[in-house]
Amino acid sequence: MAVFEALLELADDHLILGHRVSEWCGHAPMLEEDLALPNMGLDLIGTARTLYDHAGKLEGKGQTEDDLAYLRGEREYRNCLLVERPNEDFAHTMLRQFYFAAFMRPYWLAALGSTDDVVRGVAGKAEKEMAYHIRHAGEWLIRMGDGTGESAARMHDAVDALHIYVDELFDSSEVAQQAEAAGILPVRGDVRAAWDKTVAEVFAEALLEQPQASFAQRGGRQGIHNETLGHLLAEMQVVHRAHPGARW
């Protein structure tokens, strides 16, 4: 079922990035960020939950949000590769967040016109959250890029490492194309101009340059992931798999 799978792609992006961001909890460089990062992670996980729940109901086979999050292996996950990239340092983490939010904000704004009630509801809430993620991560990019020698070097490393994962954001898989044709989800490629503008504005202040992408890494939407996703899922799913059906 195309719409079910298209919603899973979207939900997986949010759950995986939300989990990645949550890995900073207790390890952030300062207390203020130790609260800010889980805040952002919870925004993403909240969106994922609503989308999983909705996808499961549309599919009509009784799959709950927990089934979808905890009982699928890495080849069944359909998230784009950007969101599974490891946290590395603060520069990588903030750039990944910035790239994703700069994509999702215009995407959700476009989704306010969706033919699907739940998607419209999610969009109304998530576009505000993404606006804040852009601002929060963007201000860090500016301070690190235009900061000390070391912070600028780390920022440049992050740009070099992550830019090959950008183009995949704008690809619509076959199932996504069907959901787009039905007016349920926005066309991913259509938000490129808004993304470029957001990135260009912050990069100018951060003294960073977008490298010319000679090569783009793809595969997430087909379930072809980097090995890091398996480790992430192992940690995220271990409790649920060890104690099936356990409740708080």
Add this chain to the structure above:
Amino acid sequence: MTATTPLWEVFIRPRNGLAHKHVGSLHAADEVMALQSARDVYTRRGEGNSIWVVPSAAITASDPDQTAENFEPTADKIYRHPTFYDIPDEVGHM
């Protein structure tokens, strides 16, 4: 850390019409980051709709050694409390 991220005092206004109230402090590199951190640290449970941040260094505080001379003289001036009036019902909560 305090050299690059000095201390800021955070004030939150819980609702329109109320005053900003001091809620705590935080470390941040500048005023923009201080506002963002204040939002992240102090408004997670819907505490307010407006934030002020002020550099802690900009606050001039009363001297604890002068507490007695500052504040004790008011203790016996009960006539300054408006408890000798009957407030008409129409006035409502004051």
